[in-house]
Each structure stands twice: as C-alpha cells, then as structure tokens.
Amino acid sequence: MRLRHIEVFNAIYTVGSVSGAAKILNITQPTVSKILKHAEDQLGFKLFKRIRGRLVPTDEAEVVYRETKTINDQVASLQKIVNNLLKGDSGQLKLAAIAALGLECIPKAVLEFRRRHPNAKFEIQTCHHDHLHATILEQDKDIGIAFNPQKQRGLEEVLLGTGEFVCIYAGDEFDDYPDRIKISDIGNRPCIGIENSGPLGDLLNSLINESNTESVTDIVAQTYFVALNLVAMGGGVAIVDEFTARSSGIAKVKYKALDPPLEFMVKAIYKDSKPLSKLGMHFLDFFKKEILDKREPLY
Incomplete structure (x- = not known):
C-alpha cells in the first residue's frame, strides 16, 4: 500500500463513509473512491463492505488497520513537527x-x-x-x-541593538554625581581593568586616552563579569558594558552612564x-x- 492509500483507508475506517473521509482529507468523493479501489486492486481483497448504507471494515481490513495505525500516527506526528519548524517553534x-x-x-x-x-x-x-x-x-x-x-x-x-559602557561601583562615591559621569570623574580611584577585551577594549582605551585620565589599575580581570564581582566585593570601580552592570553577580552594584556616551552594537x-x-x-x-x-x- 502507498502512503496515500493508507491515509484514505484510515479516514474511511474512522468515519465509516466516503463522504466523511473526503471532508477530513479535503478532497472530492470520487477521488476517495478511486484511491480506495486502487488500494483494493493492489491488495487483492476488499477492505470494506456496505451494510445499511455504511462502509464496514472486512476482517482483512481490521488486520490492515492495526498494522497501518502506527504509520498513520507517525505521519501525523511528522506533519506536526514540520508545521512547528515552519513557525519557528521547534x-x-x-x-x-x-x-x-x-x-x-x-x-x-x-x-x-x-x-x-x-x-x-x-x-x-x-x-x-x-x-x-x-x-x-x-x-x-x-x-x-x-x-x-x-x-x-x-x-x-x-544587528540586534546597541548598548553603552557604564561605570560600576559598590559604595557611595558617585551617588551625588549627575546621572552621567565623565571618565575624568573616576580620577585616582582603584579601577578594575579588563584583559584583552576585544573591540570594546579598543573603544574604551581610545576614550580614556582622549580624556587624559590616568587610572590606578592594580587588578586586571579576564571578563567583565569577573570585574563586576570584584567591584561588588569592594575591589574598586570598573567600566563595563551595561548588560554586565544590570546582571546579578554575587551582589548588586550601582552604575552610572558615561558622558559623553560610549556606545557599541550588539x-x-x-x-x-x-x-x-x-x-x-x-x-x-x-x-x-x-x-x-x-x-x-x-x-
């Protein structure tokens, strides 16, 4: 039996009529009858007999149904997976x-x-x-x-969006400053440096050099997240991306945006x-x- 034969056979077996199967499969009644006859010709036996206007499965059809039900369920499952893939849901x-x-x-x-x-x-x-x-x-x-x-x-x-650099701190050193602070405001405060931080590091270094600010860097972290935790533990201040600043870490820190803003792309x-x-x-x-x-x- 071909897959189309199995599909039509199971539909007729379920609803008990050619018209009902046609509605389920969204095809015409003559098409259902033609596919059923072709399946029966290939098998060499009848699958249904008509009793009081209803198609009743033959003994052979009961055996076929048991064997094809798994196939039909697998096809339905596959169709569901394909639909989910098309929608981007799975x-x-x-x-x-x-x-x-x-x-x-x-x-x-x-x-x-x-x-x-x-x-x-x-x-x-x-x-x-x-x-x-x-x-x-x-x-x-x-x-x-x-x-x-x-x-x-x-x-x-x-391109997903943009972000900014911010200065993170754990104490009250910048609480009285405006919403945005300048690189020069960091002054001689202990600063956590970031080792080899890629394009963002180059961007930040350019801004620091332009401001003629000398920072005191006694600790260098490999990632912004490590710098966040060092700041949270009182190790100094750090300039990191805003996503790191907003994250949990071992304790919440405060942050101020920079003036002028230093933006990057995500x-x-x-x-x-x-x-x-x-x-x-x-x-x-x-x-x-x-x-x-x-x-x-x-x-």
Whole structure:
C-alpha cells in the first residue's frame, strides 16, 4: 500500500463513509473512491463492505488497520513537527555568546522563549570574543552573539541593538554625581581593568586616552563579569558594558552612564553558507524585542 492509500483507508475506517473521509482529507468523493479501489486492486481483497448504507471494515481490513495505525500516527506526528519548524517553534539551536551576554542575558532569553515555545531545544556556550568567529565557522554552533564583532569572510551579521559602557561601583562615591559621569570623574580611584577585551577594549582605551585620565589599575580581570564581582566585593570601580552592570553577580552594584556616551552594537553572526533556520530567526527577533528593546533606558 502507498502512503496515500493508507491515509484514505484510515479516514474511511474512522468515519465509516466516503463522504466523511473526503471532508477530513479535503478532497472530492470520487477521488476517495478511486484511491480506495486502487488500494483494493493492489491488495487483492476488499477492505470494506456496505451494510445499511455504511462502509464496514472486512476482517482483512481490521488486520490492515492495526498494522497501518502506527504509520498513520507517525505521519501525523511528522506533519506536526514540520508545521512547528515552519513557525519557528521547534528544533534545536546552538548558541555561542561572549561572557557578558552568555552568563545571564542569553540564559534569561532562552528560558523565556521556551516558556512560549516548549518544543524548542537549545545548546548555550560562552566563549572569549577571539574564539567566537572560529566557533561559528567550524559549525560547532549555529549563531554567535557579541559586541561589535569584527567582520570576517564567511560570516553574515544581524544587528540586534546597541548598548553603552557604564561605570560600576559598590559604595557611595558617585551617588551625588549627575546621572552621567565623565571618565575624568573616576580620577585616582582603584579601577578594575579588563584583559584583552576585544573591540570594546579598543573603544574604551581610545576614550580614556582622549580624556587624559590616568587610572590606578592594580587588578586586571579576564571578563567583565569577573570585574563586576570584584567591584561588588569592594575591589574598586570598573567600566563595563551595561548588560554586565544590570546582571546579578554575587551582589548588586550601582552604575552610572558615561558622558559623553560610549556606545557599541550588539550583533549576531552566522555562517553565510548555512542560512538561519526559522527557529534561529524567531529567537533573534524575540531576543531583540523582548530582551534588548525592553530594558530600562540609561539616563
């Protein structure tokens, strides 16, 4: 029996009439009758007999039904999966993100997305900015999310939003300052430095050099998140991205935006020879609208 034969057979078996099967399958009655006859001709026996105007399964049909029910259920399940894939509601998505986003912001987005789309599955990896491009190019992950990722052959970019640098502190040293502070306001306060922080580090160093400010850096952290925790424990102040500043850490810290603002872009990257799946596009759209666009504005 062909798959179409099984589909028509199960429909007639379920409703007991050609007309009812035609409605379920959204095809004409003559088409149902033709497919049924073709199936019976191939099998060499009748599948139904007409009793008081109703098609009743033969003994052979009962056996066929038991054997084909699993196939029919699998086809229905496959159709449901395909529909979910088309809507971007299911499948698997492998994400890589820099630590500033991958330790809290991305996990929050994934959990919120799965509450709405429980059939979606995720893998999440945090990695250093320098390793992100290789992770995507080697197809270890589907999408990478970072700040100001450098353009590289073989990768496409999607702009998700923007962010700013802020100064984080744990005491009261900037409580009486305006909503935005200048780099020079940091003065000689102990400052947590960030080691090899990629394009954002270059951006920040340029601003510091232009301000002719000399900071006292006795501790250098490898990531913004480590700097956040050092500040929370009283280790000094630090200039980090606003997403790190807003995250939990071991204790809440305070933060002030910079004057003038120092902005950066939040982008997704993916391999140009491997277009984004429906799930990938759906998640990035969700991440932009529900996570990035809805955060509280800086002053």
